[in-house]
Amino acid sequence: MSRFAPLPAPPYYAVIFTAQRSDGDHGYDAMSAQMVEMAEQQPGYIGAESTRDSAGLGITVSYWKDEASLVAWKDVAQHLLAQKLGKTRWYEHYTLRVAKVERAYDGPEGR
Amino acid sequence: MSRFAPLPAPPYYAVIFTAQRSDGDHGYDAMSAQMVEMAEQQPGYIGAESTRDSAGLGITVSYWKDEASLVAWKDVAQHLLAQKLGKTRWYEHYTLRVAKVERAYDGPEGR
Numbered sequence: 482m483s484r485f486a487p488l489p490a491p492p493y494y495a496v497i498f499t500a501q502r503s504d505g506d507h508g509y510d511a512m513s514a515q516m517v518e519m520a521e522q523q524p525g526y527i528g529a530e531s532t533r534d535s536a537g538l539g540i541t542v543s544y545w546k547d548e549a550s551l552v553a554w555k556d557v558a559q560h561l562l563a564q565k566l567g568k569t570r571w572y573e574h575y576t577l578r579v580a581k582v583e584r585a586y587d588g589p590e591g592r
Numbered sequence: 593m594s595r596f597a598p599l600p601a602p603p604y605y606a607v608i609f610t611a612q613r614s615d616g617d618h619g620y621d622a623m624s625a626q627m628v629e630m631a632e633q634q635p636g637y638i639g640a641e642s643t644r645d646s647a648g649l650g651i652t653v654s655y656w657k658d659e660a661s662l663v664a665w666k667d668v669a670q671h672l673l674a675q676k677l678g679k680t681r682w683y684e685h686y687t688l689r690v691a692k693v694e695r696a697y698d699g700p701e702g703r
Contacts, residue, residue: 484612484649485610485612485685485687486610486687488687495606495608495689495691497606497608497653499596499597499641499653501595501596530610530649530651530687531651532643532644532645532649532650532651533643533645534643534644534645535646538595538641538643539643540641540642540643540651540653542608542610542651542653569700572699572700574596574698574699574700575698575699575700576596576597576599576641576696576697576698577696577697577698577699578606578693578695578696579693579694579695579696580606580691580692580693580694581691581692581694582689582690582691583690583691583692584689584690585687585688585689585690586687586688587685587686587687587688588683588685588686588688589680589683589685589686
């Protein structure tokens, strides 16, 4: 399965989540898998790209059809996180940015 | 040094670069270091976040003050890449998305 998200014609939305994991799992892997499964069932979900290095710094970018679909996802995600009470244990620090994709392409050319 | 970029008040721009590295270095690490150094000297550069896992999937998000600064950076970056002739050797595949950041926050709360 490709680890790249689809490239629909812009505009659409990106949620850029950068996070430094804390040490230890504390249920993180199970939550993370559940989160992906739930996102895939949400209306307006386009796809996501995610990676994390050995020092625990991860970036996940999820893509959404429009503002309404990402706001709906935010409610679902926050509800799940609140249930798990894990946010402060899983992450030393994170930033979340919502951005409107204006243009996009892929490469390398001539592939 | 923090691996998180600053969080200025939106709007500003994000360049989301997701790439699957090819095997072998082929001058990649040297180019990558030079690229970061050059970006930091560009007008309008806010910061960047970057990570890559052991399977070679990397995500780098750079942040720019406005459209003009990221377009200027694109010219510089493409010139460097063209000089190095490495793009097709370094990456099996990549996607690049330009997005306007509308809102942003960090956490966890109560930190």
